[in-house]
Amino acid sequence: MIGVGKAKQYANVLDKPLSRGRQEVSxxxxxxxxxxxxxxNQTQVDNIAELxxxxxxxxxxxxxxxxxLLCHREKGNRRENRLLDILLFIHSTxxxxxFGKVADSLERGTEHEDEYMISEKELLVNRFISVPKDMGAFNCGAFVAGIVRGVLENAGFPAVVTAHFVPIEGQQRPRTTILIKFAEEVLQREARFG
Amino acid sequence: MPPPTAPKSGDALFASVERVNAELFTLTYGAIVRQLLTDLEEVEEVNKQLDQMGYNIGTRLVDEFLAKSNVSRCADFKETADVIAKLGFKMFLGVTATVTNWDAEGTSCSFVLEDNPLVDFVELPDTCQGLQYCNVLSGVIRGALEMVSMKTEVTWVRDMLRGDDAYEMRVKLTKQVPEEYPYKDDD
Structure with missing residues (x-):
């Protein structure tokens, strides 16, 4: 019969086998x-910070x-509990x-030891975005900063995560740096681990 | 004049465009729906907004489709529907649809989706039973067709998230706007 595809019905979304994550869209x-x-979201806010x-x-x-998803599929239901490991997990896995590639770089802040930076020359979400002049330093990378914060916080590493444009010499487009500032408790716990 | 190039096959077309992981797409769409539900509260309003977003996308996406697919003018609505099902869905979502259930006049038909990248990981909670989760897709079809002079109404008739056995949207051609020549320049 026409119209009966390969999609199967499941009573519950959890009965459905987990996809292997190889599917793509354009x-x-x-x-x-x-x-x-x-x-x-622009229609819902009055200012850039809110956006x-x-x-x-x-x-x-x-x-x-x-x-x-990834702890289950890529890590055999284990998640990282050390600071550097979770950062590497984000940067790589x-x-x-x-985004189909590991991040360009992962660095520790030079001035503050609770700060780490993940940088990307051309962040996927910024590929087709040009920010109008009147929107100042607005960076759509805030979405990716949110993803990073979502991973960190749910793995037990609360942090403030923000996205910034950083000009690169000799390049027209700036790179985006995701700045991660961990909560104090995270560093204290890390210190106790030794 | 160079000979007209033949339209690409759906697979070749999809292979020729840049692609991203479908899970990023799926989860981002989920985040949008979740935000709308929080902001608008009424499921009906969310349905409308999703349709509007789809419409906006459709009006822009059709240009890219025409530019990359080498498809020339379709003779009739039937051909248009086939092109959407075999090439349109494939080029953007990597899936194909089946065109079926034509009415006698050849002005309305159904797209049945075998695979739907929007709905991975999704389950509708009891409070959202009226949600047309995939409304963005119907909006895209409506928006894209409007840009090629076809006014349509697109509605979902089957939705697996609501317990049906497939995703089926009904597309009804309501008006074919004749193209006017000379084209008026926008100022």
């Missing part, structure tokens, strides 16, 4: 959708789910799955 489909997310906060919120929801 980058444009994602870019169009992301652009709608940004445009919709970034809302994009971060949306990203947080993605991060929380990505952590659960999470980035690879979501």
């Amino acid at each position: 980058l444009s489909a994602f870019a169009f959708l992301f652009s709608e997310l940004v445009q919709y 970034e906060r809302r994009l971060e919120d949306a990203g947080y929801a993605v991060g929380a789910r990505v952590l659960e 999470v980035w690879k799955v979501l």
Whole structure:
């Protein structure tokens, strides 16, 4: 019969076998959708800070789910409990799955030891975005900052995560740096681990 | 004049565009729906907003589709529907749809989706039973067709999230707007 596809019905979403994450959609489909997310949120706010906060919120929801999904699928139901390990997990595993590549760099802040930075020359979500002059330092990377915060917080590493443009010499487009500032308790716990 | 290039096959078309992991797409869409539910509260309003977002996307996406697919003008609505099902869905979502249930006049048909990347991980809670989760897709079809002079109504008739056995949307051609020549320039 026409119209009966390979999609099977499951009584419960949890009965459904977990996909292996190899499926793809076009980058444009994602870019169009992301652009709608940004445009919709623009109608809900009065200022840039609020817009970034809302994009971060949306990203947080993605991060929380990505952590659960990847711990199960890639890590055999284990999650990292050390600071550097969870950062590497984000920089490598999470980035690879979501953006198809590991992040360009992961560095520790030079001035503050509770700060870490993940940098990307051309963040996927910023590929087709140009920020109008009157929107100042607004960075759609707030969405990715939200994803990072979602992963960290749900893995037990509360942090403040923000996205910033950083100009690169000799390049027209700046790179995006995701700045992670861990909560004090995280560093204290890490110190006790030794 | 160079000979017109033949339209690409759906697979070739999908292989030729840049792609991203479908899970990023799925989860981002989920985040959008969740935000709308929080902001708008009424499920009906969320349905409307999703449809509007889809419409916005459709009006822009059709350009990219025409530019990359080498498809030339479709002779009739039947051909249009086939192109959408075999090439349109494939180029953007990597899936194909089946066109079926034509009416006698050839002005309305159904797209049945075998695979739907929007709904991975999704289950509708009791409070959201009226939610047309995939409304963005119907909006895209409506928006894209409007840009090629076809006014349509697109509705979901089957939705697996609501317990049906497939995803089926009904597309009804309501008006074919004749293209006017000379085209008026926008100022």
